[in-house]
Amino acid sequence: MAAKKIYLDNNATTPTDPRVVDTMLPYFYTMPGNAASRNHPYGWEAEEGVDYAREQIAKLISVEPKEIIFTSGATESDNLALKGVFEMYRRKGNHIITLKTEHKAVLDSCDKIEKMGGEVTYLDVQRNGLVDLKELEAAIKDNTILISIMWANNETGVIQPMKEIGEICEKHGVLFMSDATQAVGKIPVNPKEMGIHLMAFTGHKMYGPKGVGALFVNRKKPRVKVTAQMDGGGHERGMRSGTLNVPGIVGFGKAAEICQKEMAAEAERLSKLRDKLESTLMERLEEVYINGDAENRMPHVTNLSFKHVEGEGLMMTFNQNMAVSSGSACTSASLEPSYVLIALGLGDDLAHSSIRFSLGRFTTEEDIDYAIEAMVKGVNHMRDLSPIWEMYKDGVDLESVEWTEH
Amino acid sequence: MAYSEKLLDHFKNPRNVGTMDKSDKKVGTGLVGAPECGDVMRLQIQVSDNGVIEDAKFKTFGCGSAIASSSLATEWLKGKSLDDAMSIDNMDIVEELALPPVKIHCSVLAEDAIKSAVKDYRVKNGLEVPVEEKNHG
Numbered sequence: 136m137a138a139k140k141i142y143l144d145n146n147a148t149t150p151t152d153p154r155v156v157d158t159m160l161p162y163f164y165t166m167p168g169n170a171a172s173r174n175h176p177y178g179w180e181a182e183e184g185v186d187y188a189r190e191q192i193a194k195l196i197s198v199e200p201k202e203i204i205f206t207s208g209a210t211e212s213d214n215l216a217l218k219g220v221f222e223m224y225r226r227k228g229n230h231i232i233t234l235k236t237e238h239k240a241v242l243d244s245c246d247k248i249e250k251m252g253g254e255v256t257y258l259d260v261q262r263n264g265l266v267d268l269k270e271l272e273a274a275i276k277d278n279t280i281l282i283s284i285m286w287a288n289n290e291t292g293v294i295q296p297m298k299e300i301g302e303i304c305e306k307h308g309v310l311f312m313s314d315a316t317q318a319v320g321k322i323p324v325n326p327k328e329m330g331i332h333l334m335a336f337t338g339h340k341m342y343g344p345k346g347v348g349a350l351f352v353n354r355k356k357p358r359v360k361v362t363a364q365m366d367g368g369g370h371e372r373g374m375r376s377g378t379l380n381v382p383g384i385v386g387f388g389k390a391a392e393i394c395q396k397e398m399a400a401e402a403e404r405l406s407k408l409r410d411k412l413e414s415t416l417m418e419r420l421e422e423v424y425i426n427g428d429a430e431n432r433m434p435h436v437t438n439l440s441f442k443h444v445e446g447e448g449l450m451m452t453f454n455q456n457m458a459v460s461s462g463s464a465c466t467s468a469s470l471e472p473s474y475v476l477i478a479l480g481l482g483d484d485l486a487h488s489s490i491r492f493s494l495g496r497f498t499t500e501e502d503i504d505y506a507i508e509a510m511v512k513g514v515n516h517m518r519d520l521s522p523i524w525e526m527y528k529d530g531v532d533l534e535s536v537e538w539t540e541h
Numbered sequence: 542m543a544y545s546e547k548l549l550d551h552f553k554n555p556r557n558v559g560t561m562d563k564s565d566k567k568v569g570t571g572l573v574g575a576p577e578c579g580d581v582m583r584l585q586i587q588v589s590d591n592g593v594i595e596d597a598k599f600k601t602f603g604c605g606s607a608i609a610s611s612s613l614a615t616e617w618l619k620g621k622s623l624d625d626a627m628s629i630d631n632m633d634i635v636e637e638l639a640l641p642p643v644k645i646h647c648s649v650l651a652e653d654a655i656k657s658a659v660k661d662y663r664v665k666n667g668l669e670v671p672v673e674e675k676n677h678g
């Protein structure tokens with residue numbers, strides 16, 4: 136019997152729903168046209184597929200189909216929104232405000248904007264991962280053109296107060312952009328209700344294919360424009376040139392439709408499983424901490440720190456049978472622990488000890504039961520081996536030990 | 542990234558896990574690394590009257606490579622003289638466990654732990670501590 140494999144890393148990417156794949160297939164074989172070909176049925180069919188997907192996606196987030204710009208994914212959407220707004224509005228001002236806990240696609244775009252002559256404020260978050268609204272408002276200046284704050288964090292699942300942020304933006308006449316990659320398709324997302332003007336999201340986090348994403352750009356009150364970052368044939372109302380990824384877009388559309396229908400039941404089911412996982416682990420193991428706000432949080436995510444256990448080592452105890460993710464330095468190329476958890480004020484040691492579980496549509500209760508046993512066994516194994524766990528148990532004040540940093 | 546069989550074996554069945562009485566004169570203790578850096582190794586040796594390492598124990602907080610490196614180190618230490626112990630090189634560990642380049646620091650830490658345990662024993666017993674000629678920086 137092949138070893139069971141448990142996938143609890145749905146924030147990294149979701150498996151493509153078979154119904155999505157089925158919808159895509161004809162667009163590889165029988166309808167291979169270019170959606171921009173205006174003079175033959177191949178082009179028309181492809182265009183119809185794209186139009187329909189645009190409607191499905193627009194419907195999911197309650198916007199107009201014309202307000203959806205297709206891209207290659209959320210990274211591109213973030214780049215287009217931030218750099219595109221900066222270039223388009225820089226005569227009005229050059230200041231952008233964002234959070235230290237944003238995704239790299241936002242942070243690195245901001246970094247580039249600074250090199251292009253922009254000014255960026257990176258706000259701290261509170262211990263629970265939420266933005267301090269007073270600090271946010273206080274950071275707005277005469278030259279502020281844009282506030283970029285993600286809907287839900289990829290590492291902790293923490294959901295920001297979008298409505299309140301939107302009101303602040305409205306009051307000060309500042310554009311509001313949100314990376315909603317982790318929220319769309321999983322919880323109700325309605326950018327217009329929140330006063331959001333630009334919103335990035337992607338197919339592969341909502342059971343659609345990889346390599347296709349979208350940017351919502353508000354068209355009325357206000358009419359928002361972004362300078363294209365990809366120049367060429369003038370596709371997507373001139374904001375993003377390049378032949379459309381028709382099968383990908385069609386799949387993205389189908390994924391949106393399924394999410395819309397199944398989201399409520401799925402969120403309820405997954406939050407129960409998540410709570411079971413979390414509470415059982417906290418019951419059966421000592422010194423387990425939830426990272427990020429436990430209330431304002433995505434229903435399928437929990438990020439836990441297991442004190443004095445190193446995350447990557449812990450993951451090795453799973454024998455490659457279970458996929459989770461860790462904020463430990465050892466799992467990243469940089470050898471730095473997660474900057475998101477550090478921004479929450481976790482010490483480096485707790486960041487090294489963190490594990491993110493992100494459940495998904497195909498997660499079963501059996502998977503969760505397996506995960507609980509694997510975690511309890513793994514954490515105990517690692518703690519039996521851990522000198523600092525032993526010191527902690529012996530009442531040694533670890534702060535007072537002189538460590539040899541290396 | 543696939544790990545070698547040897548590494549996985551040391552990780553799953555770590556040798557010589559445990560704690561010795563660090564106040565015992567026969568015991569030398571090396572504690573290296575820092576929790577903030579994601580790895581801490583404690584390596585202990587028990588030395589016989591004629592200067593041979595009779596027993597070695599470790600506990601490590603860290604990734605799989607760090608645990609395997611220290612487990613291997615305890616195996617190698619047993620039966621060695623202090624001088625021979627001092628000549629264990631981190632690259633020997635890298636080779637034996639086939640550590641990938643990003644994990645070389647784990648073997649460096651193990652070497653540091655050995656040196657620090659031997660030094661602790663020597664200082665405790667009023668023995669001369671040779672000047673270290675190797676520095677990993």
Ligand SMILES: Cc1ncc(COP(=O)(O)O)c(C=O)c1O
Nearest residue numbers: 208209210238240289314316337
């Ligand atoms: C919050 C957030 N933004 C952006 C991205 C990047 O998305 P994509 O892989 O579609 O470029 C991700 C996924 O890694 C994410 O979690």
